[in-house]
Amino acid sequence: SSASTCTAGSGAAAEAVAPDPAVQVEADESVAADEPVAADEPAADDAPRADEAAEATEAGGPGAVDEGAGAPAAEEPAPRGPAAPGYDEAEREAVHRLMRDRRDIRNGFRPDPIPHEVLLRVLEAAHTAPSVGHSQPWDFVIIRSEETRTRVHELAQRQREVYAQSLPRARAKQFRELKIEAILDTPVNIVVTADPTRGGRHTLGRHTQPQMAPYSSALAVENLWLAARAEGLGVGWVSFFDERELVCSLDLPDHLEVVAYLCVGYVDEFPEEPELARAGWSKRRPLSWVVHEESYGRRALPGAEPHDLLAETLAEIRPLDARALGEAWERQKRMTKPAGALGALEILAAQLCGLSRTCPPPVPEPAAVAIFAGDHGVHARGVSPWPREVTAQMVQNFLAGGAVCNAFATQVGAEVCVVDVGVAADLPPGDGLLPRKVRPGTDDFTVGPAMTREEAVRALEVGIETARDLVSAGNRALLTGEMGIANTTVAAALTAVWTGADPAEVTGRGTGVDDAGHAHKVDVVRRALEFHRPDPTDPLGVVAAVGGLEHAALAGFILGGASLRVPVILDGVSAGAAALIARAIAPEAVSVCVAGHRSAEPGHMAALAALGLRPLVDLDLRLGEGTGALLALPVVQSAARALREVATFDAAGITDKN
Ligand SMILES: Cc1cc2nc3c(=O)[nH]c(=O)nc-3n(C[C@H](O)[C@H](O)[C@H](O)COP(=O)(O)O)c2cc1C
Known part of the structure; x- marks a missing residue:
């Protein structure tokens, strides 16, 4: 069934209570006949006192009369008295x-x-x-x-x-x-x-x-x-x-x-x-996150224009803090080690300072990996040796704690949270599963768009909201994970769009296709791009044409992390593609990204090069599930801890080289 299916009792029960229009008319008439003639008119005992009415009018309360409106016409019902008063200001306060x-x-x-x-x-x-x-x-x-x-x-x-x-x-x-x-x-x-x-x-x-x-x-x-x-x-x-x-x-x-x-x-x-x-x-959630006008998702505080979640998130994304960055470099020069001896970790430590606007930065823990799961219509083109059902089965495996990501998460002390953003199966509720299905899998993008623009936005919003939830729950690092049979084909198409690379350069073997399978996969990506001719300056259009629900959600997750200034550790090729989407929407979002590892998929290095990110771990992994990001977590935490705990030359009384 689709995500929006509503069931209001059984069909039989619904029929049994369905009103007969004829009966309805009679009933309505009988109600009207029984009603008092002037139900609105207050009884004498309830009539407001003149001084109360004057007070309400002065205060512009509900009883206030618009002077410009003139006297009511004779046939209009008598005006109601002022509404019951609230408390005075001091009592209210x-x-x-x-x-x-x-x-x-x-x-x-x-x-x-x-x-x-x-x-x-x-x-x-x-x-x-x-x-x-x-x-x-x-x-x-x-x-x-x-x-x-x-x-x-x-x-x-x-x-x-x-x-x-x-x-x-x-x-x-x-x-x-x-x-x-x-x-x-x-x-x-x-x-x-x-x-x-x-x-x-x-x-x-x-x-x-x-x-x-x-x-x-x-x-x-x-x-x-x-x-x-x-x-x-x-x-x-x-x-x-x-x-x-x-x-x-x-x-x-x-x-x-x-x-x-x-x-x-x-x-x-x-x-x-x-x-x-x-x-x-934990953190307090702002009121503006939880007030919806008329329909769920249309967020607006009373009196304010409804805002869209994506626009609100983008408005909150700011560059790294220059002062904290400067302090980080200054401090790293004075730490008891040769200048630059921590190599890329020094860049990472400075990035964490710029993000948190403090030097030294907090150690990014606790951390949570969000595994966004979705299925892909392009699977029908034979791009993966695995059946599509494996997506749903692996979700159950994550929830049961039996996957590689669970083992790595336990090792590094992180929480695993699984988000169903588009699995093509009804998943039973489970501890740790966020049911956020936008639609049950995408359509085959070789013959039409993968999804609508509106669905692409909703998937992005799922990612933003997941980031908000995990950060409000006290997490200080967000890790990307994903599961979706055939999703490396989608990642290849997205990566080709933003790197300008030929599909042959960015399409890998995914879960293990042979040479012929790989050539076919490249051809599928090429045909899809020729069919849609996606415009890289229209990121939502690209996602709708050749994207995946988990890729869109991952992009939202990165944007959400950027708006909350929490580091986002990227996993492999799907995360790289998602970061390209995020960058096309908000270039500044890349400043929260840390490339956790270098995947064996060729498209991943192309994406990281385009993003200007250097991977921390390089072990030929090509699994997904957030495994590479999880392995990188202790490295990121060590970078922050070094800045927090390593003594400076002056404090330790050690003579500097110069
Ligand atoms: C239903 C409910 C159960 C709670 N159970 C616990 C509890 O077992 N232990 C505890 O320390 N606090 C408990 N709390 C307190 C909450 O942690 C606390 O309300 C929340 O952190 C917000 O803090 P505040 O109440 O000071 O505003 C509970 C609160 C509610 C409403």
Whole structure:
């Protein structure tokens, strides 16, 4: 099925509820007959007072009258009174300040007891939360006993270990420094539950979405959290539990769900930033990324013009910072080593400074490799000895941890994330899989365009959003990976467009075609280019004509990395082709690229030469999946670490050559 398939219940059910037009008319009439004549007119008791109306008019509120409009015509309905007033500015600011100042607290709790009246106010706030069908499904279990807290603490410790084991090495190192609960440091713990049976079987709204019961309890938690902040009480939410284990350990009735386990107490301070952001674990996402006008993807803040993601990303791409670059070269001259002795690593270290605008730069870890997967219509031309299904099968292999990229990622401590941008099969949901299919494979570009321009843009956007997600999640290096049977044919076509090379020079053997197969592959690329005559100054046109969905997404990934100023380590020939696309869209984007390795595919060196990039690793790899980029990661990290940790001659008291 295609990416945009919607299923609204079964066909039979849809038929059963489809309205009969005749019945509809009758029903409408009966509703109209029952309605009061002037439903809009406020009843006498509700009529706004004159002073309220005047206030609203002055403030230009919804009740304000446009003076130029003149008196309403006699037959027009009487104007509505002013809308119900909001809070005055000071009160409004207090509410917003409370929401800004609320923090999840795990450090700096004090043992001071919480007075009963304070805790009561906090619980009353929680109890005024909205709830599905007004079912008020929450209960609050107050835990003070040290014995119970110790038992719960042990459960959390165990889950902490399980989670730590599941992390890539760089993440695990960061996680070790994080405190994730304050169960034993707080005088009061509060368990917030949801009772999914409360209100009986007809609870309004819950019949369609049973999860509305725990959602309602979560709203009670937010009320509690805000009220606690206003009292100067810190709250830390702990979710490191097997929920059933916790129910059992707390001897709760079996039908209850634990929604939250909260640690509550007075604190030394409320940090201004989330603790995870301060620790570099995550970053706050801007509001403009998440507000969509009318349809998903049409991003716009209220009152602003909708912006397109690609244009917004391009507007944020800036050159390397000249001051930080200068400082890097200056410092490298003073480091305790002969000038230039670190060769290409010195150029790389300076690039990292220019990107991060600091010298020395942060070590680019944690890192994540995004493997964009897609299929290709040109596979039908016999350009690969492998069946197309292998793309989907390899995706499953990546997710199961059985591929070379997984082994290398484990070795270098990176996260593997797989993005289905165009696999020609329905993939089951899986941990680590981002389902972002633009379409199930491209069309055969020897007989028509591979995709539409609009699809090319959507694939680019998938790459941009993946970069945003991985960087917001705290990654400081992005690695490109890709999977798509027949995608070296596509890479060859793209590379030929921007290098001007003959297809014979940039078309390789991919997953292993023989001489005859290779000659045929060259011919396929040549025919496609003759057919489309793609214009290199129209990058989206080129991608639509002879591109691949994963190549477009990789280009977006590079552009996204460039806009966020995070180094992007390129893998092989498909990444090289994608970097050519990115450069054609935004020349400055190349400044974030690091060529991870030199692929055995001939098109790769042609692309790197055109991009002016020097590969770090040269081991005749021709696998893809991000393997070359992963091998290069420690080299990139070493370049940054050298700048951070190597002493200077003056600091170490060592005499320089001169
Ligand atoms: C549903 C939920 C579960 C959470 N679980 C934990 C947790 O187990 N451990 C922890 O340290 N923080 C936990 N937090 C706190 C978040 O890490 C925190 O809200 C986030 O980092 C933003 O920080 P802020 O709340 O200070 O703005 C949880 C928050 C929520 C909403």
